[in-house]
Amino acid sequence: MASNRSQSEDLLKGPLYVYDLPTKLLSNLTLKSNAQPVATPPTETVAAPIEPYDRETAIPTSNSCTLCQTSFQNVQEHREHARSDHHRYNVKAQLRGNRLLNEAEFTKAIGEIDESISGSESSESDEAEFEPHASDSNLVALLKRQAKISQDGDEATPEEKNALNRQPIIWFSNPDLPKNTALGVYKAIFSNEEQQEPEHLVESLRKKQLEPIKRVNNTDKAPLNYGPHIFMCMIGGGHFAAMIIALAPEVQKRQGGVEERQAKVLAHKTFHRYTTRRKQGGAQSASDAAKGAAHSAGSSLRRYNEAALENDIRTLLKDWKAMIDTAQLIFVRATGNTNRKTLFSSYEGQVLRNNDPRLRSFPFSTRRATQTELMRSFKELTRVKVSQIDEAALAAAQEKQRETSAKPVKPAPQPKAPKLSEEEEAAMLHTSQIQALIRRSKAPALLSYISNNAISPSFRFFPADALQNHHAPTPLHLAANSDSPALVISLITKAKLDPTLKNDEGKTPFDLAGDRATRDAFRVARHELGESAWDWEAAHVPSPVSQAEVSQRQAKEKEEAAKEEASRRKIEIERLRAEEAANAAAVEKRRNAGGKKLASLDKTATEKREDEMRGMTPEMRMRLERERRARAAEERIRRMQGS
Known part of the structure; x- marks a missing residue:
């Protein structure tokens, strides 16, 4: 048993x-038969690394995305996948209840949309190929298309349903490996004839x-014929990349005699x-159309570059025509x-055909x-x-899961408000x-409403737990808190409301009265x-x-307040007169002071007024003129009274 385990570990030790x-x-x-549940996402995967083929040094890891049915070698690949359009689409599709797509189905679905999706960018590039909103809009378009397909799924034939369930990976098993271990190979590497005969896939x-x-060392010349090879190319957003790779791995001996396998x-x-139009996204030709x-x-520059790029690509394909014609497989994205026309439209010396x-x-x-x-795609x-x-x-x-989906899902009952x-x-x-009525101080209407509806003297507002009813739970509390003496005395003496009721804070209506008049209303009601x-x-x-005592006290207080105001006015007038007399004496003293003044320094009254009003606005000048005239009138009246 231990030997079998060690043998299986040796077989799966490297990529x-x-x-x-x-x-x-x-x-x-x-x-593996189709009935076996291998097509579902594995819980643990051991994926080959993206590094060159080195079975002696590679260490398998376990990273996978169960949503997209994809495995990864390291955390960096997993993070890049999480930012890819494929993963984003499946997340949105799961939220909307649409069918999830694997990588092959997603690539095929995207290929049917005219505008390409930007995808995650290569780490070597510094500039963005498309704006994020362009990718989001295409994802939304794809989601809508898949939702429509899912709605029409009931009318699909059994063959179409089986085609939808096909997986891009063919799974194999080996008795030397544990029972829960399966080996997967992409179906795309098999020819169409080989795919039509599944029973012969192992032999193929x-x-x-x-x-x-x-190769003995790096200085040896490489042979001219590498045998079977494949052609791969990608085009999108003004970028084009093509590569021809030999299928036979190349073995190089490093220092110490260690053999290293890598792609050639x-x-x-x-x-x-x-x-590509940077802000809006998409090709210039698509915008023109x-x-x-x-x-x-x-x-104009983008149109010229599109034509130049098309010419460069077709020239390159013509130069590589011999190798492309002998390639076993051709992978194109x-x-x-616009991109498909560049590669597959008819032109002189056409190389690639649909x-x-x-x-x-x-x-x-x-x-x-x-x-x-x-290179990453080839290794994948x-x-x-x-x-x-x-x-x-x-x-x-x-x-x-089938049992759960078969049971009808009953919506959770919505909580209903209790019936009053x-x-x-x-x-x-x-x-x-x-x-x-209390907030509007309508005392007669309030008394009429209480009388007509036979409101109890101990009536409390409803609901009692409402925030506005916590501080003032009764009509008398609310009237006292509103500082309305007329309402307070009317509610106590005529409506007979209870003034002893307390709120949740233990305060009576009298405790909420904010002024003396309201407090006097309670005392008058008691009398x-x-x-x-x-x-x-x-x-x-x-x-x-x-009420007479209250009125008498209010009249007395008003009279005392009037006397205090008259006394204050008298004192203020005397102060102003004293100031005016002092100012007049000072002016007279300066006028009669000894010494002579230069005639040129004396100014007339008009000049003095102009100096005073210099820099003033018209409104300020009018105000100053009115004050001057008022002072002159007061001076004339004072002189007349003195005479």
Whole structure:
């Protein structure tokens, strides 16, 4: 048992290359049946790294996205995937209840949209290819399209339903590996004829094995013929990248005799032209087709660059025609009508054709067209996926999910507001009416309402726990708090409301009175009703006073206030007269002072007035003139009285 475990660990120790699998692993390889639950996202995956093929130094890790059915080598890849359009689409689709798409289905769906999605950018690029809102709008368009497809899914034929459930990865098993371990290979690396015969896929995979190309050292010249190879290219947003890679791994000996396997690039080329409108996103040709041709310097430059990029790409394809014609597979990513026309439209010496059986799309999401992205895509295509999953637990989870989905989901009952009784409804109506009348100080209307509705003397506002009813829970509390003496005396003497009631703070209506007049109203009510009417001590009302005493005291206070005001005015007038007399004496003294003054220094009255009014606004001058005339009139009156 321990030996079998060690053998399986040795087989899965490093990354597995599709075209150079270990003989022991390949000899017992069998195709997993479709009934086995391998197509679901694995709970733990061991993925091959993106580094060159090095079985001696590679260490498998376990990172995967269960939502997108994708595995990763390290955390950095996982983070990049989380920012990709594929992951963002599946998150939004799950929230909307739409069907989730794997990488192949997502790439195919995006290819049907005219405007391309920006995707995550390559780390080598410093400038953005599209604005974020352009990507979001395309994701929304794809979500709407998938929602429409899901609504029409009931009319689909069984063949169409099976096509929707196809996975981009074919899973194999090996008895030398644990039962919960499966090996996955992308279906795209098989030809159309091989895919039509699933029972012969294992044999086809064995025929694809290639001998590594050995090189003694780095100074040796590479052989001219590398045998089987594939052509890969990407175009979008003014970026173009193409690469021809040999399928046979190249083995190089490093220091110490360590053999290192890596991919051999036969040819590669990248182009970049400014063809994308930076702010709005999308190609210039797409904007011209939608809104008409613009006549700006930027639009002219983008049109020229589009034509130049098309010419560069077609020239490169013609130069590589011999290698492209002998390639086993052709992988192309060209989203948008403009990009597809650049590659597949008819022109003299056309190289790529839409009906080529070797033509494939990338069965996973890709980023900006760069050489690094092409190499990453090649390694993703040719590495074997190792899935480790507990099939029994997965089958039980699927069965539980089917049972849960079969049961109708009942919406949670909404909490209903408690129904009020007739008494509570009447109390709420009385509360609103009485509070409105008190705030408007309508004493006659308030007394009439209380009398007609037979309001109890101990009536409290409803509901009692309302914030506005905490401080003033009764009509008398509210009237006292509003400083309305007329309402207070009317409610106590005529409506017979209880002044001993207390609020939640233990205060009576008298305690809420804010001025002396309101407090006097309580004392007058005590005098008019008598000591036997209420417990005035409990109501905190002081000794009673009559209305006549209150009026007499108010008249006396008013008279005293008038005398104080007259005395203050008299003192103020005397002070002003003394100041005027002192000023006049000072002027007379200066006028009669000894010594002579130069005639040129003396100013007339008009000049003095002009000096005083210099810099003043017209309104200030008019005010000063009125004050001068008033002083002159007072002086004339004073002289007349003195004579």
